[in-house]
Amino acid sequence: MFTVDAHLDLSMNALEWNRDLTKPVFEINAREVGLDDKPDRAKAVVSLPELRKGNIGLVVATQIARYVAPDNSLPGWHSPEQAWAQTQGQLAWYQAMVEKGEMAQIRNKAELENHVALWENGKDNSQKPIGFILSLEGADSIISLDYLEKAYESGLRALGPAHYGPGRYAHGTDASAPLNQQGKELLRKMDELGMILDATHLCDLAFWDALEIFQGPIWASHNNCRALVDHNRQFSDEMIKALVDRGAVIGGAFDAWMLSPEWIRGKSTPKQRNVTISTVLDHLDHICQLAGNANHIGIGSDLDGAFGKEQCPWDLETIADLQKIPDLLQKRGYSENDIQKVMSGNWLNFLRKNWP
Numbered sequence: 001m002f003t004v005d006a007h008l009d010l011s012m013n014a015l016e017w018n019r020d021l022t023k024p025v026f027e028i029n030a031r032e033v034g035l036d037d038k039p040d041r042a043k044a045v046v047s048l049p050e051l052r053k054g055n056i057g058l059v060v061a062t063q064i065a066r067y068v069a070p071d072n073s074l075p076g077w078h079s080p081e082q083a084w085a086q087t088q089g090q091l092a093w094y095q096a097m098v099e100k101g102e103m104a105q106i107r108n109k110a111e112l113e114n115h116v117a118l119w120e121n122g123k124d125n126s127q128k129p130i131g132f133i134l135s136l137e138g139a140d141s142i143i144s145l146d147y148l149e150k151a152y153e154s155g156l157r158a159l160g161p162a163h164y165g166p167g168r169y170a171h172g173t174d175a176s177a178p179l180n181q182q183g184k185e186l187l188r189k190m191d192e193l194g195m196i197l198d199a200t201h202l203c204d205l206a207f208w209d210a211l212e213i214f215q216g217p218i219w220a221s222h223n224n225c226r227a228l229v230d231h232n233r234q235f236s237d238e239m240i241k242a243l244v245d246r247g248a249v250i251g252g253a254f255d256a257w258m259l260s261p262e263w264i265r266g267k268s269t270p271k272q273r274n275v276t277i278s279t280v281l282d283h284l285d286h287i288c289q290l291a292g293n294a295n296h297i298g299i300g301s302d303l304d305g306a307f308g309k310e311q312c313p314w315d316l317e318t319i320a321d322l323q324k325i326p327d328l329l330q331k332r333g334y335s336e337n338d339i340q341k342v343m344s345g346n347w348l349n350f351l352r353k354n355w356p
Contacts, residue, residue: 001326001340002119004347005319006060006251007200007222007300008046009137011090021047022102025318040308045318048102051130054320057119058106058344060158060221060300061094061132063087067140067168074165076140083141091154094132104129107155109355116348133351135198135221138163139170145189152193159190160198160221162206170210172201173233179209187214194356199223199243200300203232211242217354218246222253222300224283229261237290244291247353249346251300252280256311259283270314277313277321278328284342285332294338298346299325 013019017038019028025047032042051059065086066076077083097103106112115131135158142148148159161183162172169183179187183206190197191214199220202210211218220243226234235243235250243250257263259280260273270276284297291297303312303319315321329339341349 001055001323001343002058002116003054003056003299003322004058004060004344005051005056005299005301005322006219006249006347007135007253007302007305008059008061009064009302009305010046010059010061010132011093012062012064012306013044013046013304014093015086015089017044019044019047022049022097022100023047024049038306040306040310043308043310044304045308045312045316046304047318048097048130049126050318050320052125052128053318054323055119055125056130056319056322057125057128058112058115058131058133058347060135062135062137063090063141063156064137064163065090065141066138066163066165069166072165080140080143080168084143084147087136087141087151091134094134098129101129104131105155106131106133107157109352112348112351112355133157135159135196137198138167138172138201139183139186140168142169142186145185148186148189149193152195156195158196158198158219158221159186160200160202161186161210162201162203164201170206171203172206173203176203176205176232178205179213184209184213190214191216196354199248201233204236204239207239211246217350218243218248219350220248220250220300222251222302222305224253224258224280225286228283228286229258231258233258240287240290244287244296247350249296249298249350250287251298251347252284254280254301254303254312254316255305255307256313259313269310270312275313276315277324279313281325281328281332294334294341295346297342298344299342 035041065083068076161170171177
């Protein structure tokens with residue numbers, strides 16, 4: 001079944017992890033044996049061949065580079081200009097993948113329809129390009145609003161103003177503050193350009209400010225439910241209902257710490273905590289119960305978001321195993337039509353409705 005994954009950090013993995021994502025996962029992992037500079041070395045579950053194997057023909061792919069002030073202990077860049085330069089290196093990697101025929105950038109409805117038709121033409125998918133919609137995770141690298149216009153011209157179509165900690169435009173996970181003036185101006189400029197606001201990672205105060213100010217399309221690319229795992233990274237029921245009212249789609253994230261209320265970083269394991277693909281579906285079910293339908297859920301796996309096999313559902317070997325989801329949903333009583341919505345339909349309908 002054709003599948004959309006609304007959140008992958010492909011270029012970060014290619015540049016900062018130095019992974020050749022055109023190779024099979026087993027080759028990437030074999031080359032990393034013995035390395036210990038990242039927690040997920042030799043445990044990758046994402047590559048372009050694995051996406052094709054799983055019929056994941058369209059992804060929302062990120063650029064990401066955080067600015068950190070002198071008193072911020074998080075990893076990141078020491079100036080917005082350095083962060084911008086990092087995102088431009090990531091953009092160059094995507095462009096190189098396009099030139100190589102490995103990927104295809106999707107920027108408007110016509111390109112979307114052509115790409116979906118290519119993937120659904122009944123021919124072998126093993127050589128087809130992976131379509132990607134460019135998204136920026138955290139707005140710190142946008143030096144000024146002029147740079148947002150430059151980014152849009154390069155194909156940036158979605159933006160999440162916050163990531164972890166305090167940001168230049170908005171505070172994110174494990175931080176708290178209302179939107180500052182820069183953040184408000186950013187949202188108004190996004191509105192003007194017709195961009196998608198990604199509500200993921202916004203702290204509660206910034207979330208409510210953003211929904212009041214931003215008038216355009218909103219999604220949450222990779223977010224789960226606070227009612228099931230109580231952490232500020234997740235959405236409360238009130239936040240989920242507000243997103244549903246705005247016509248948003250919320251992508252279920254596969255990071256195990258977001259799926260287990262007893263997770264201890266560096267100690268817990270997915271097997272020990274029994275975190276499975278079905279655990280993600282518990283969160284999607286919860287959103288459906290709040291919405292009264294299956295029109296607002298999808299996949300936003302984040303399976304390469306600085307973690308790998310050590311922190312993803314234990315019954316998932318590679319991202320190709322997203323194709324286990326239809327059977328799991330069927331066993332839960334989902335109709336064929338609703339299963340189609342989860343795998344790709346809701347994301348595609350959102351884009352068809354909101355893109356020119």
